[in-house]
């Protein structure tokens with residue numbers, strides 16, 4: 001589903017360089033909830049941004065859904081990105097707009113008809129259990145509700161893959177648990193493959209079936225959560 005093969009990335013600056021990724025190989029299978037865990041600066045964001053081609057590797061290959069994303073034209077890339085939903089730590093929502101408008105945004109960008117947009121938005125708001133907030137402004141919502149909107153927006157285009165960038169790091173423990181259970185349900189009932197990055201070990205232990213541990217740009221351990229961490 002998602003494979004990184006010997007991927008390396010170096011950032012150069014005035015004061016030298018940083019190896020953000022060093023010979024990283026990761027294999028995410030269909031319907032996995034795959035967690036990448038590590039401290040700040042380990043290279044997690046760089047890795048996840050490469051899956052979406054927001055960042056290019058210096059070397060190595062990245063396959064998403066059977067396509068080599070490092071060898072795609074701009075047009076192919078746009079099409080393939082539709083198959084990948086992104087969920088962010090700070091939600092990245094339009095705060096002054098309504099829930100409906102936020103979730104509709106990716107569908108509007110795709111040029112879908114008004115009727116189709118309305119149908120799909122209602123469908124995903126139902127999935128995240130936020131139908132009653134359809135016409136509320138995002139600024140009026142709690143953190144957990146905002147993240148549900150973020151997840152609904154990510155699901156709007158019916159992606160096969162969800163990339164979650166510290167999706168629960170801005171939330172309290174109880175809200176975190178609710179969002180994790182929602183992600184698990186989306187994975188189970190819709191078969192969406194989830195790749196998440198987090199600095200919170202408990203997130204991985206709670207919902208992931210597989211994990212890669214990153215340190216200083218390298219994957220230092222990888223396998224099933226039970227293999228890597230033992231039984232809970």
Ligand code: ADP
Nearest residue numbers: 011018020038039040041042043044045046047
């Ligand atoms: P993490 O997500 O695990 O915190 P990052 O992938 O954000 O790690 O960063 C890995 C390393 O690369 C860090 O040392 C970071 O400072 C550096 N880095 C990330 N992005 C850039 C950039 N655009 N320019 C220079 N250095 C960067």
Ligand code: ADP
Nearest residue numbers: 011013018040041044045046049055089165166
């Ligand atoms: P996160 O780790 O949550 O993604 P950061 O604050 O580390 O957020 O990074 C935010 C942005 O700054 C990213 O686009 C990243 O590439 C960039 N960045 C991170 N570290 C550096 C750095 N040392 N030099 C330049 N840009 C960086």
